[in-house]
Amino acid sequence: MSYSEQEISEKLKSIVEPYVNRKEGLKDLNTNTEFIKDLEINSANLVDVILDVEDEFDIRIENDEMEKMLSVGASLEIIQSKIS
Numbered sequence: 001m002s003y004s005e006q007e008i009s010e011k012l013k014s015i016v017e018p019y020v021n022r023k024e025g026l027k028d029l030n031t032n033t034e035f036i037k038d039l040e041i042n043s044a045n046l047v048d049v050i051l052d053v054e055d056e057f058d059i060r061i062e063n064d065e066m067e068k069m070l071s072v073g074a075s076l077e078i079i080q081s082k083i084s
Contacts, residue, residue, distance in 0.1 A: 003057075008079050012072065015052045019045040031073030046070075057083055 003011070013029055020026055021040035025033065035041045041049065050066050053059070053075070059082040061069070069075045 003083060005076065005080070008057075008076055008083075009072070011056055012053070012075060012079070015056060016041070016049055019049055029072060031071070031076065033072045034070055035072075036070065053079060059083060 009029075013026065016035065016039065017026060019039075019041045021042075022038070025039040033039065035046055035049070036043065046069075047066075050061055050069060053069075054061055057079055059079065061078065061082070065078050069078055
């Protein structure tokens with residue numbers, strides 16, 4: 001299945017939302033938004049986000065890729081590379 005960048009971004013936002021401690025950060029969500037710094041998602045919850053991404057897009061994210069998924073932009077790139 002193929003998704004537009006907008007669709008991936010919307011799905012990612014809905015996946016991330018339950019884990020966000022700084023809800024106002026969601027209003028300004030963009031490719032430069034960092035999960036830990038800007039949204040105050042703790043590292044344990046970041047693992048949950050990645051697991052949810054894997055389920056949502058039916059992909060497998062390797063450990064080295066997980067380490068790079070610290071921002072919305074990096075996550076979008078990795079998701080797009082996996083589903084294309």
